[in-house]
Each structure stands twice: as C-alpha cells, then as structure tokens.
Amino acid sequence: MIVTIDGPAGAGKSTVAKALARRLGFRYLDTGAMYRAVALAGMRRQLDWSLPAELAELAREVRVEVRGERILLEGEDVTETVRTPEVTAATRFAANNAAVREHLVALQRAIAGREDIVTEGRDQGSVVFPDAECKVYLTASAEERARRRVEDFRAQGKDAPFAEVLVDMVRRDESDAARDVGPLTRPPDAIELVTDGLTAGEVIERLVRIVDNKRQERRVRDREQNG
Numbered sequence: 165m166i167v168t169i170d171g172p173a174g175a176g177k178s179t180v181a182k183a184l185a186r187r188l189g190f191r192y193l194d195t196g197a198m199y200r201a202v203a204l205a206g207m208r209r210q211l212d213w214s215l216p217a218e219l220a221e222l223a224r225e226v227r228v229e230v231r232g233e234r235i236l237l238e239g240e241d242v243t244e245t246v247r248t249p250e251v252t253a254a255t256r257f258a259a260n261n262a263a264v265r266e267h268l269v270a271l272q273r274a275i276a277g278r279e280d281i282v283t284e285g286r287d288q289g290s291v292v293f294p295d296a297e298c299k300v301y302l303t304a305s306a307e308e309r310a311r312r313r314v315e316d317f318r319a320q321g322k323d324a325p326f327a328e329v330l331v332d333m334v335r336r337d338e339s340d341a342a343r344d345v346g347p348l349t350r351p352p353d354a355i356e357l358v359t360d361g362l363t364a365g366e367v368i369e370r371l372v373r374i375v376d377n378k379r380q381e382r383r384v385r386d387r388e389q390n391g
C-alpha cells in the first residue's frame with residue numbers, strides 16, 4: 165500500500181510519517197530531503213542559481229540515495245546537513261525547477277517500486293502517486309506551525325522570535341502553493357487532518373486508524389470482486 169502524506173511546512177509531517185512507517189513496518193520516504201540534497205549539491209558546486217539548467221544537469225548527475233530515514237549525497241550521509249537554515253533557504257531553487265522535479269519524481273516512483281511505503285512531501289498524492297490507496301493532507305494553522313517551529317529551535321538551544329518564524333512560514337506556504345510545477349495542493353481524494361491542538365502521538369493514532377480503514381475497505385472490495 166502507498167500512503168501519501170502531503171501538507172505545508174511545519175505541519176509535523178516528518179515526525180508522524182516516520183512513526184507511522186515504523187508502526188506499519190512500511191518503508192519511509194522523505195521527499196523534501198531529496199530536494200534539499202540537490203540544493204546542497206548546488207551549493208557545494210557554487211552554482212549560479214539564475215541558471216536553472218545547470219542545477220537540472222547536476223541533479224541528474226549526482227547520486228541521491230534514501231536509506232531508511234537517512235539521505236545520502238554521493239554516498240555521504242547528509243541527513244543533518246540538509247536541515248541547516250542555509251540549505252533550507254536554497255532548497256526553493258531545486259523545488260521550483262521543473263527539470264529537477266521531473267528527475268526526482270521518477271526517482272521517487274522507482275524507490276517506491278511495489279513496496280509498502282509512507283511517503284511525505286507536497287505533491288505525493290497529487291503528482292507522484294495519484295493512484296495511492298491512502299492519501300492524507302496534514303495541516304495546521306500558520307500560528308500553530310510557527311509555535312511548534314519555535315519550540316523545535318528552543319530544543320536545539322536556539323532562540324527564534326515567533327513573529328519572524330511566522331512570517332517565514334507564511335512566505336514558504338505562498339512559495340509552495342504558487343509553484344508552476346508540483347505545487348502544494350490538497351488532492352480531492354485525500355483525507356484532511358488538521359493537527360491544531362493535537363499531540364504527535366494523537367496524530368499518529370489517527371493516521372493508524374485511517375490506514376486500518378483503508379485496509380478494511382480493500383478487504384471488502386476484494387471479497388465483493390471474488391464473489
């Protein structure tokens with residue numbers, strides 16, 4: 165079964181998608197980390213961001229691998245490096261590049277193969293796996309997402325002013341939604357889960373129930389088809 169989890173930045177997708185994959189024994193795919201890895205490759209090569217064809221060529225050239233919850237670039241584990249603010253800021257050049265997206269979408273489909281997978285991103289249910297059996301759109305208000313981000317920073321010993329984090333969050337939402345290719349949208353057949361006021365544990369429980377319901381639906385369908 166393919167489970168897609170899409171939604172805006174800071175909705176808590178990574179935490180719950182990882183936990184859900186572990187609970188179900190499914191493979192986990194963090195597609196944001198793939199865009200981040202391509203941006204990191206571009207930074208290391210000191211690419212000129214105003215030349216999108218160069219980044220597209222580089223994306224096709226470098227080896228981006230996903231190993232469980234880790235992301236490798238040319239064999240180097242860059243899971244932590246791709247989450248630095250510098251890489252986060254540069255990632256829009258990869259995410260807004262149609263040729264980079266085309267390449268990564270093909271890679272994501274190849275990784276999923278025929279396996280059971282929980283995949284998270286912005287376009288997983290809409291573009292990459294339109295036939296996925298279980299689609300979730302995970303969201304929360306911008307204020308809630310900014311509040312959580314401030315707490316994350318605090319846990320890392322960093323002080324980030326709420327107002328600044330909120331402005332940045334809204335800016336990323338706009339950029340994600342306005343993209344010509346693979347914009348953030350809620351697929352019509354996705355189940356929307358608004359996580360304001362819910363703990364990560366509560367969200368995971370709801371996701372497990374959503375997947376269980378889909379499995380039950382499949383069983384009923386199979387039974388009907390088999391007479």
Ligand code: DC
Pocket residue numbers: 173195196197199200255256259284285286287288336340346
């Ligand atoms: O989920 P994240 O913050 O790691 O994503 C990093 C960036 O990549 C973010 O700006 C959105 C973009 N992204 C995307 O365009 N498509 C995806 N499938 C996943 C992430």
